Amino acid sequence: MxxxxxxxxxxxxxAFGIKVTRLLVTAATKKLALVAATEATGYGTSVIGCPAEAGVDCYVPPSETPDGRPGYVIMICNGSKKKLDHELLERIGMCILTAPTTAVFNVLDDADEELKTGFKLKFFGDGYEDETEIDGRKMHVIPIMSGDFLVESTFGYKExxxxxxxxxxxxxxxxxxxxxxxxxxxxxxxxxxxxxxxxxxxxxxxxxxxxxxxxxxxxxxxxxxxxxxxxxxxxxxxxxxxxxxxxxxxxxxxxxxxxxxxxxxxxxxxxxxxxxxxxxxxxxxxxxxxxxxxxxx
Amino acid sequence: MxxxxxxxxxxxxxAFGIKVTRLLVTAATKKLALVAATEATGYGTSVIGCPAEAGVDCYVPPSETPDGRPGYVIMICNGSKKKLDHELLERIGMCILTAPTTAVFNVLDDADEELKTGFKLKFFGDGYEDETEIDGRKMHVIPIMSGDFLVESTFGYKExxxxxxxxxxxxxxxxxxxxxxxxxxxxxxxxxxxxxxxxxxxxxxxxxxxxxxxxxxxxxxxxxxxxxxxxxxxxxxxxxxxxxxxxxxxxxxxxxxxxxxxxxxxxxxxxxxxxxxxxxxxxxxxxxxxxxxxxxx
Amino acid sequence: MxxxxxxxxxxxxxAFGIKVTRLLVTAATKKLALVAATEATGYGTSVIGCPAEAGVDCYVPPSETPDGRPGYVIMICNGSKKKLDHELLERIGMCILTAPTTAVFNVLDDADEELKTGFKLKFFGDGYEDETEIDGRKMHVIPIMSGDFLVESTFGYKExxxxxxxxxxxxxxxxxxxxxxxxxxxxxxxxxxxxxxxxxxxxxxxxxxxxxxxxxxxxxxxxxxxxxxxxxxxxxxxxxxxxxxxxxxxxxxxxxxxxxxxxxxxxxxxxxxxxxxxxxxxxxxxxxxxxxxxxxx
Amino acid sequence: MxxxxxxxxxxxxxAFGIKVTRLLVTAATKKLALVAATEATGYGTSVIGCPAEAGVDCYVPPSETPDGRPGYVIMICNGSKKKLDHELLERIGMCILTAPTTAVFNVLDDADEELKTGFKLKFFGDGYEDETEIDGRKMHVIPIMSGDFLVESTFGYKExxxxxxxxxxxxxxxxxxxxxxxxxxxxxxxxxxxxxxxxxxxxxxxxxxxxxxxxxxxxxxxxxxxxxxxxxxxxxxxxxxxxxxxxxxxxxxxxxxxxxxxxxxxxxxxxxxxxxxxxxxxxxxxxxxxxxxxxxx
Missing domain, CATH: 3.30.70.520 (Alpha-Beta Plaits)
Known part of the structure; x- marks a missing residue:
C-alpha cells in the first residue's frame, strides 16, 4: 500500500492500557494558559522514567470554555491510580495553582472513576477557601496572592x-x-x-x-x-x-x-x-x- | 528608597541552600535545543511538591558552544544529592536523549562534587556505545534511532x-x-x-x-x-x-x-x-x- | 447594557468599504507557512500610510487544505483595484514565492472580480514554468532554486x-x-x-x-x-x-x-x-x- | 577548502551599496517590542519589488536601552534617500506609533546624513506634542490614545x-x-x-x-x-x-x-x-x- x-x-x-485524565486549564490570556499547561506537562515523556506521561491536547477559544476565557486541554496519564492521584495533585498544585489567573476544569468524557484532586487542594486555602458553581460544576475557590484560583472538585479518569x-x-x-x-x-x-x-x-x-x-x-x-x-x-x-x-x-x-x-x-x-x-x-x-x-x- | x-x-x-547543576543542551537547530530544554525542566517549580527545581538559564549561540551548534543552558536543582542524581539521570535520559539531535555538556564552574550521569546513561547503548572527546571533555556516544546522542561523562554540582x-x-x-x-x-x-x-x-x-x-x-x-x-x-x-x-x-x-x-x-x-x-x-x-x-x- | x-x-x-482578497498559503511545515504569511502581511496596518491592510486570518490543518499541507489564510485589502492588483503581485512574488516550499491558493468565496496574479507571476519561470491542477484549481508551477512554487492562476476580490x-x-x-x-x-x-x-x-x-x-x-x-x-x-x-x-x-x-x-x-x-x-x-x-x-x- | x-x-x-538606518524599538514588554518590530519590517525582502529591505537585527535587554525597557534593533534600507525617508516615516508612523507603549531611538553609528523622521511625526500630536531628553537624545512626546509615543527627532543613515x-x-x-x-x-x-x-x-x-x-x-x-x-x-x-x-x-x-x-x-x-x-x-x-x-x- x-x-x-x-x-x-x-x-x-x-499499544498499551494507561489511566488517562483530561483537564482544561484556562487563564486571563491565551499565553498564560499555555505557560501553565506547558509547566504542568513537562518531564512527562514516558512512565519508564518520568512520573507521568503528559502533554497538551488542544487550544480551546474563549467562546467554548466554561468561564469564557482562553484555555488549553492537557492530559496526564499513569498506569497506577495511586500515582495518577499524586501526579494530578502535584502538577495542578505546583504548576497551575502557582501560575497567574488560572482555573482548572475536568473535561474527560465517560470517566471510569474520579479523583478528589480539587477537594484536596482546597485545604491550601487555610479556611479562607470557598465554593462556587460554573457551568454546573462544583468549583473550589482558593484565595492566593494574585487573586483566586478555581479548581473543579473532582477529576475523572478512564482506561x-x-x-x-x-x-x-x-x-x-x-x-x-x-x-x-x-x-x-x-x-x-x-x-x-x-x-x-x-x-x-x-x-x-x-x-x-x-x-x-x-x-x-x-x-x-x-x-x-x-x-x-x-x-x-x-x-x-x-x-x-x-x-x-x-x-x-x-x-x-x-x-x-x-x-x-x-x-x-x-x-x-x-x-x-x-x-x-x-x-x-x-x-x-x-x-x-x-x-x-x-x-x- | x-x-x-x-x-x-x-x-x-x-533564601536557602540547594544543590545546583548547570547543563548545556545543544541540538541541530535552536528550536530543537529549546524543545528538549523545556521538556527536561518542566514540572520543576519547587521541591515542596515537584521532584526538582528546574528551568532554562540562557541561550548560547553556535559560535560559543563546544560542538558549534545552538544550545540552551538549563539548571536542575535539589537539596538532596541522591534525588539530584536521580533527577539528572531521568531528565536527561527521558527528555533530552529522546529528543532529536541533542547533546549535553556540563557547564557548571567550581563544582563541589560530580555525578556520573553520562557514565550511567551509556549502558542504554547495549554495547554499541562509544567514547569521544569534544573541547577536552570526555563524551559518551550512544547510538539511538535517529543518530548518536552525546553526553558528557560527569556533571558537577555545587551548593x-x-x-x-x-x-x-x-x-x-x-x-x-x-x-x-x-x-x-x-x-x-x-x-x-x-x-x-x-x-x-x-x-x-x-x-x-x-x-x-x-x-x-x-x-x-x-x-x-x-x-x-x-x-x-x-x-x-x-x-x-x-x-x-x-x-x-x-x-x-x-x-x-x-x-x-x-x-x-x-x-x-x-x-x-x-x-x-x-x-x-x-x-x-x-x-x-x-x-x-x-x-x- | x-x-x-x-x-x-x-x-x-x-466602518468602510474596502476591496478584500483571501489567500491560503501552505508550506512543508506549519512554521514555514506562518513565516511566509507574516512577511507577506507586514507593513499593512492601514491604507492611510501603508500600501495595503493585511493580516493573518486563521490556521488551516493539513487535512483541510487542497495540497494536504499545513497553511494559513491571509487577507490583503485595498480600496483601489489597481493598488490591490499591485500589492497582491508583490506581496506574493516577493514574500511568498521567495519563502521555502510554499504554495498559494485563492480561498475567497463569492468574488466580485478576479485578479490574474498567478498568471502574471508565472513569467518569472522564464519558459520553464508549467501548469497543473489541484483540487480543481488551475495552478502555475514555477521552478525556483529550492523546488517548485505553485500559485493559483487567479485570485478573487470582493467589496x-x-x-x-x-x-x-x-x-x-x-x-x-x-x-x-x-x-x-x-x-x-x-x-x-x-x-x-x-x-x-x-x-x-x-x-x-x-x-x-x-x-x-x-x-x-x-x-x-x-x-x-x-x-x-x-x-x-x-x-x-x-x-x-x-x-x-x-x-x-x-x-x-x-x-x-x-x-x-x-x-x-x-x-x-x-x-x-x-x-x-x-x-x-x-x-x-x-x-x-x-x-x- | x-x-x-x-x-x-x-x-x-x-554585494551592493544601499542606504541603511538602524533603530531601536522599545516597549513595556519584550513581546510588545517584537510585535512592533515585526510589523514595521514586514513586506521588506528586496527593493526589487518591496518598498524597502527591512528586518530585525537583535534584541537588547532593559539594562542596555536608553529608557530601561526591553527593545529590538531593526534596520530599514533603501537605495534612494527620498524613498528611505518615506519608508521610515510610514513604517514608524503606521507600525510603531500605532503599537502600544513603544518608543523609537536612533542607534546607527557613523551616520552620513540625517532624516527628520521624528520631527515630522510630531505634528500628529496636533499641538499637544512635547519634547523631552533621554540619554542625551532629543525626543518628541506625542500623546496617543493609550499613553505617550516617544520618538527621537532625527535618524541617521549611511551607505x-x-x-x-x-x-x-x-x-x-x-x-x-x-x-x-x-x-x-x-x-x-x-x-x-x-x-x-x-x-x-x-x-x-x-x-x-x-x-x-x-x-x-x-x-x-x-x-x-x-x-x-x-x-x-x-x-x-x-x-x-x-x-x-x-x-x-x-x-x-x-x-x-x-x-x-x-x-x-x-x-x-x-x-x-x-x-x-x-x-x-x-x-x-x-x-x-x-x-x-x-x-x-
Whole structure:
C-alpha cells in the first residue's frame, strides 16, 4: 500500500492500557494558559522514567470554555491510580495553582472513576477557601496572592491507550525530521490525544531487555539505529534510508489514537524524501491494542 | 528608597541552600535545543511538591558552544544529592536523549562534587556505545534511532541558592502582572539563574504551617492575598494596591541571585502602576542567605 | 447594557468599504507557512500610510487544505483595484514565492472580480514554468532554486468591510492592554477577519483633520488620549479610566466583522478592571457600515 | 577548502551599496517590542519589488536601552534617500506609533546624513506634542490614545551593504532547509545585520534579465533550480545535490556582512548532508563589494 508514493508497511502498532485524565486549564490570556499547561506537562515523556506521561491536547477559544476565557486541554496519564492521584495533585498544585489567573476544569468524557484532586487542594486555602458553581460544576475557590484560583472538585479518569506509534523512514536525516514535525503538527488538530515526547517525536526507539548488561530492562534498538546501520552493523532499516524518527501517541481511546496516527501519517507523506511508514510492536503479546497501519486508510 | 517613583522596602529576601547543576543542551537547530530544554525542566517549580527545581538559564549561540551548534543552558536543582542524581539521570535520559539531535555538556564552574550521569546513561547503548572527546571533555556516544546522542561523562554540582525573591505590589492586577513579565524577561539576561515557576512568576505566595488544618506544612499567606484584602480581611497589602506577584529565583550563588533581583526590580519599576517592591522572608532563621533589597542598588 | 459588569455603550462603529482578497498559503511545515504569511502581511496596518491592510486570518490543518499541507489564510485589502492588483503581485512574488516550499491558493468565496496574479507571476519561470491542477484549481508551477512554487492562476476580490472597531476603557493601563490582547486572541477564532494593526490592537486612535496644522488630514484624537486627560485637558474619557485601547477589524463582510466584534468584546469583558466598551465613528456620514454595539448581543 | 567536510568554493558574493538606518524599538514588554518590530519590517525582502529591505537585527535587554525597557534593533534600507525617508516615516508612523507603549531611538553609528523622521511625526500630536531628553537624545512626546509615543527627532543613515549572500548545497531538500535555518539563527547573534527574506532565507535565486520574455528584468536562475536539474535540464548544481537554499544579508558595512557570512556558514556546516557552500555574483561588475568565501576563515 502506498500514500503519495510512500510505502505503508503491512504491520501494526502495539499499544498499551494507561489511566488517562483530561483537564482544561484556562487563564486571563491565551499565553498564560499555555505557560501553565506547558509547566504542568513537562518531564512527562514516558512512565519508564518520568512520573507521568503528559502533554497538551488542544487550544480551546474563549467562546467554548466554561468561564469564557482562553484555555488549553492537557492530559496526564499513569498506569497506577495511586500515582495518577499524586501526579494530578502535584502538577495542578505546583504548576497551575502557582501560575497567574488560572482555573482548572475536568473535561474527560465517560470517566471510569474520579479523583478528589480539587477537594484536596482546597485545604491550601487555610479556611479562607470557598465554593462556587460554573457551568454546573462544583468549583473550589482558593484565595492566593494574585487573586483566586478555581479548581473543579473532582477529576475523572478512564482506561485509555498509551504507545500508539509509527516510524517515519526517510532518505535523509532532516527529510525525516521535518516529516516528523509535520506529523506532530497534524496530530495536534485531533482531539483526545497527546504526543508526550519532546516536540512530539521520539529520537530513540528502544527494545525490551538488554543483551550486554543484565541490569537494564530496556536498551537501544540497535537494528533501528541509523548510525549503526551506516557502520555496517546488521540492520532492519532499508538500504536507501538515512533518517528514522518515531511518533508516539497517547489517547483517551483507540479511536482517538487511530485518528491521530492517520492524520500524522498522511501529513508525513507530503514531505519529499519520506520512503516508508513502519510501526513498533513487540510481537503482539505485551500490549492490549493492535492498530494496523493499512487499516487506517 | 525609591526607583522611578517605586518604593523599595527596607527588607530582605530569605533564601536557602540547594544543590545546583548547570547543563548545556545543544541540538541541530535552536528550536530543537529549546524543545528538549523545556521538556527536561518542566514540572520543576519547587521541591515542596515537584521532584526538582528546574528551568532554562540562557541561550548560547553556535559560535560559543563546544560542538558549534545552538544550545540552551538549563539548571536542575535539589537539596538532596541522591534525588539530584536521580533527577539528572531521568531528565536527561527521558527528555533530552529522546529528543532529536541533542547533546549535553556540563557547564557548571567550581563544582563541589560530580555525578556520573553520562557514565550511567551509556549502558542504554547495549554495547554499541562509544567514547569521544569534544573541547577536552570526555563524551559518551550512544547510538539511538535517529543518530548518536552525546553526553558528557560527569556533571558537577555545587551548593547554590534557592528562593531568592521579590514581590511586585501594583495598583491594578494587570499592571502587576505585566511588571512581573517584564522582570522575568530582564532576569533572563543574567547568567547563572533560573526563575523556576510558570512563566517565571509565582501567583501564590505561601506561609509556613497552616492554622486551620494541622495536616498541612504550608498554606496560603492570607495576609498577602489580594482578594481577601478586598473582602476586608486583615491584610499586609497596602490600601492602594490591587495586584501582587512574586518572582522566585534560583542561582549558582548569592551574587548571581542578587544580580537577577537587581535586574528584575529595575525592569519592573519601568511599568506604570507599580507601587512598591517587597520581599519574602521567614524571620531570618530558616534560610542560609539574606539578600537586602536596598543593598542591591 | 452590561456584560459581566462592563458597560456596553449605546453607540456604533462606523466602518468602510474596502476591496478584500483571501489567500491560503501552505508550506512543508506549519512554521514555514506562518513565516511566509507574516512577511507577506507586514507593513499593512492601514491604507492611510501603508500600501495595503493585511493580516493573518486563521490556521488551516493539513487535512483541510487542497495540497494536504499545513497553511494559513491571509487577507490583503485595498480600496483601489489597481493598488490591490499591485500589492497582491508583490506581496506574493516577493514574500511568498521567495519563502521555502510554499504554495498559494485563492480561498475567497463569492468574488466580485478576479485578479490574474498567478498568471502574471508565472513569467518569472522564464519558459520553464508549467501548469497543473489541484483540487480543481488551475495552478502555475514555477521552478525556483529550492523546488517548485505553485500559485493559483487567479485570485478573487470582493467589496468587504474595513475599520470595524471597538474601544476598551479600563481602570488601569495594563488592565486595558491585557483585555485588548485577550480580545485579539478571541477574534482570531472567527473566520473571515483580520486585526491588521500591530498585535491586533491600535494604541493611537485618530480624528479626521488637524486643528493646529492644516497640512495634515488626520491627527491624534486628543479627547481620547489618556495622558492628556491625566494632565487635566478636556476629555471624552470617563473619570475613573486610565487605559484606553482600540481594536480594528477588517473582514469579508459585515457579518464576519460583527461576529469578530462580539467575540472580542465578550472576551475583553472577562478581564478585571475593564469598565466600558465604546466604539469609534465619525457621525455616520463617512462609512458605508454602522455596527451597533448593543445589537451584537 | 573544507569546513567540517563541506567544500567552501573559491568564489565570492557580489554585494551592493544601499542606504541603511538602524533603530531601536522599545516597549513595556519584550513581546510588545517584537510585535512592533515585526510589523514595521514586514513586506521588506528586496527593493526589487518591496518598498524597502527591512528586518530585525537583535534584541537588547532593559539594562542596555536608553529608557530601561526591553527593545529590538531593526534596520530599514533603501537605495534612494527620498524613498528611505518615506519608508521610515510610514513604517514608524503606521507600525510603531500605532503599537502600544513603544518608543523609537536612533542607534546607527557613523551616520552620513540625517532624516527628520521624528520631527515630522510630531505634528500628529496636533499641538499637544512635547519634547523631552533621554540619554542625551532629543525626543518628541506625542500623546496617543493609550499613553505617550516617544520618538527621537532625527535618524541617521549611511551607505551600507545589501545582498551579501551564500548558497547552501545539500544532499537532500530538508538537510539544506535545516542548514539554512541554522545559519539564519547563527547570523542573528551578529550585530549590525539583517536577513531580510522570509525566515531569513531565499528559496528563489534569480538571474539578471529573462531569456523568454523581454518585459522582465529578472527571472528564475534555471541553472540553480533543483527541480529542473532533476528533470535533466542543464544545471550548475552538482550531481549529488538535491537541496539548494540562499541566505541574503544586509548590513551596516562590509565587516558586519562578512562576520555574518562567516557565522552562518560555520553553523550551516554542522548540519549533516551539507555538501558545499557557494555564493552568488554577477561577474563582478554590478556590485560595489566582493566578499570572498575562503577569505572569511
Amino acid at each position: 502506498e500514500i503519495n508514493g510512500v510505502e505503508i508497511k503491512d504491520t501494526y502498532a502495539e 485509555g491507550v498509551a504507545g500508539g506509534n509509527f516510524f517515519i523512514i526517510a532518505d535523509s536525516k532532516m527529510n525525516g525530521l521535518v516529516a516528523a514535525e509535520v506529523a506532530v503538527d497534524a496530530i495536534a488538530s485531533v482531539p483526545g490525544v497527546i504526543t508526550p515526547f519532546p516536540g512530539g517525536m521520539v529520537a530513540s526507539g528502544s527494545k525490551v531487555g538488554c543483551n550486554s548488561y543484565d541490569f537494564l530492562d530496556a536498551s537501544t534498538n540497535e537494528k533501528m539505529c541509523i548510525s549503526l546501520k551506516e557502520q555496517g552493523i546488521e540492520s532492519d532499516i532499508r538500504e536507501d534510508a538515512h533518517g528514522v524518527f518515531e511518533i508516539v501517541i497517547d489517547g483517551v481511546d483507540a479511536d482517538a489514537v487511530s485518528a491521530a496516527m492517520k492524520a500524522g501519517i498522511e501529513a508525513a507523506c507530503t514531505v519529499p524524501g519520506v520512503l516508508e511508514i513502519d510501526a513498533g510492536n513487540f510481537g503482539g503479546n505485551l500490549g492490549a491494542h493492535k492498530i494496523n497501519l493499512q487499516d487506517l486508510f | 525609591e526607583i522611578n517613583g517605586v518604593e523599595i522596602k527596607d527588607t530582605y529576601a530569605e 547554590g541558592v534557592a528562593g531568592g525573591n521579590f514581590f511586585i505590589i501594583a495598583d491594578s492586577k494587570m499592571n502587576g502582572l505585566v511588571a512581573a513579565e517584564v522582570a522575568v524577561d530582564a532576569i533572563a539576561s543574567v547568567p547563572g539563574v533560573i526563575t523556576p515557576f510558570p512563566g517565571g512568576m509565582v501567583a501564590s505566595g505561601s506561609k509556613v504551617g497552616c492554622n486551620s488544618y494541622d495536616f498541612l506544612d504550608a498554606s496560603t499567606n492570607e495576609k498577602m492575598c489580594i482578594s481577601l484584602k478586598e473582602q476586608g480581611i486583615e491584610s499586609d497589602i497596602r490600601e492602594d494596591a490591587h495586584g501582587v506577584f512574586e518572582i522566585v529565583i534560583d542561582g549558582v550563588d548569592a551574587d548571581a541571585v542578587s544580580a537577577a533581583m537587581k535586574a528584575g526590580i529595575e525592569a519592573a519599576c519601568t511599568v506604570p502602576g507599580v507601587l512598591e517592591i517587597d520581599a519574602g522572608n521567614f524571620g531570618g532563621n530558616l534560610g542560609a542567605h539574606k539578600i537586602n533589597l536596598q543593598d542591591l542598588f | 452590561e456584560i459581566n459588569g462592563v458597560e456596553i455603550k449605546d453607540t456604533y462603529a462606523e 468587504g468591510v474595513a475599520g470595524g472597531n471597538f474601544f476598551i476603557i479600563a481602570d488601569s493601563k495594563m488592565n486595558g492592554l491585557v483585555a485588548a490582547e485577550v480580545a485579539v486572541d478571541a477574534i482570531a477564532s472567527v473566520p473571515g477577519v483580520i486585526t491588521p494593526f500591530p498585535g491586533g490592537m491600535v494604541a493611537s486612535g485618530s480624528k479626521v483633520g488637524c486643528n493646529s496644522y492644516d497640512f495634515l488630514d488626520a491627527s491624534t484624537n486628543e479627547k481620547m488620549c489618556i495622558s492628556l486627560k491625566e494632565q487635566g485637558i478636556e476629555s471624552d474619557i470617563r473619570e475613573d479610566a486610565h487605559g484606553v485601547f482600540e481594536i480594528v477589524i477588517d473582514g469579508v463582510d459585515a457579518d464576519a466583522v460583527s461576529a469578530a466584534m462580539k467575540a472580542g468584546i465578550e472576551a475583553a469583558c472577562t478581564v478585571p478592571g475593564v469598565l466600558e466598551i465604546d466604539a469609534g465613528n465619525f457621525g455616520g456620514n463617512l462609512g458605508a457600515h454602522k455596527i451597533n454595539l448593543q445589537d451584537l448581543f | 573544507e569546513i567540517n567536510g563541506v567544500e567552501i568554493k573559491d568564489t565570492y558574493a557580489e 551600507g551593504v545589501a545582498g551579501g549572500n551564500f548558497f547552501i548545497i545539500a544532499d537532500s531538500k530538508m538537510n539544506g532547509l535545516v542548514a539554512a535555518e541554522v545559519a539564519v539563527d547563527a547570523i542573528a547573534s551578529v550585530p549590525g545585520v539583517i536577513t531580510p527574506f522570509p525566515g531569513g532565507m531565499v528559496a528563489s535565486g534569480s538571474k539578471v534579465g529573462c531569456n523568454s520574455y523581454d518585459f522582465l528584468d529578472a527571472s528564475t536562475n534555471e541553472k540553480m533550480c533543483i527541480s529542473l536539474k532533476e528533470q535533466g535540464i542543464e544545471s550548475d548544481i552538482r550531481e549529488d545535490a538535491h537541496g539548494v537554499f540562499e541566505i541574503v544579508i544586509d548590513g551596516v558595512d562590509a565587516d558586519a556582512v562578512s562576520a555574518a557570512m562567516k557565522a552562518g556558514i560555520e553553523a550551516a556546516c554542522t548540519v549533516p548532508g551539507v555538501l558545499e557552500i557557494d555564493a552568488g555574483n554577477f561577474g563582478g561588475n554590478l556590485g560595489a563589494h566582493k566578499i570572498n568565501l575562503q577569505d572569511l576563515f
